[in-house]
Amino acid sequence: MATDYDAPRRTEADELTGDSLEELKARRAEGATGEVDVDETDTAESYELPGADLSGEELTVRVVPEQDNEFTCGECFLVHHRSRFAEERDGMAICVDCAG
Numbered sequence: 001m002a003t004d005y006d007a008p009r010r011t012e013a014d015e016l017t018g019d020s021l022e023e024l025k026a027r028r029a030e031g032a033t034g035e036v037d038v039d040e041t042d043t044a045e046s047y048e049l050p051g052a053d054l055s056g057e058e059l060t061v062r063v064v065p066e067q068d069n070e071f072t073c074g075e076c077f078l079v080h081h082r083s084r085f086a087e088e089r090d091g092m093a094i095c096v097d098c099a100g
Contacts, residue, residue, distance in 0.1 A: 073098055 066072065069082050074092025088098035 071095075 010012040073095040075098035
């Protein structure tokens, strides 16, 4: 579709004042249908139900021990780099996020 860039442009205010009440009612009735859009590809098989039997699944995770330049926060129990160290409370290292 070609666009004439030299033609005067209609603003939203022009559209509101130019439309009659009957046109607005007809436009609203056109947009309101009683049907719900249903995606046929979104079926019940794609949902993972809580409590599903995962006993046959095997999880493989490589666990890396805490490095010399890391510490475990005593509040959130996450392993952080030494640059995230904020303070020590009750003998436990605290990260910047938990200290603030």
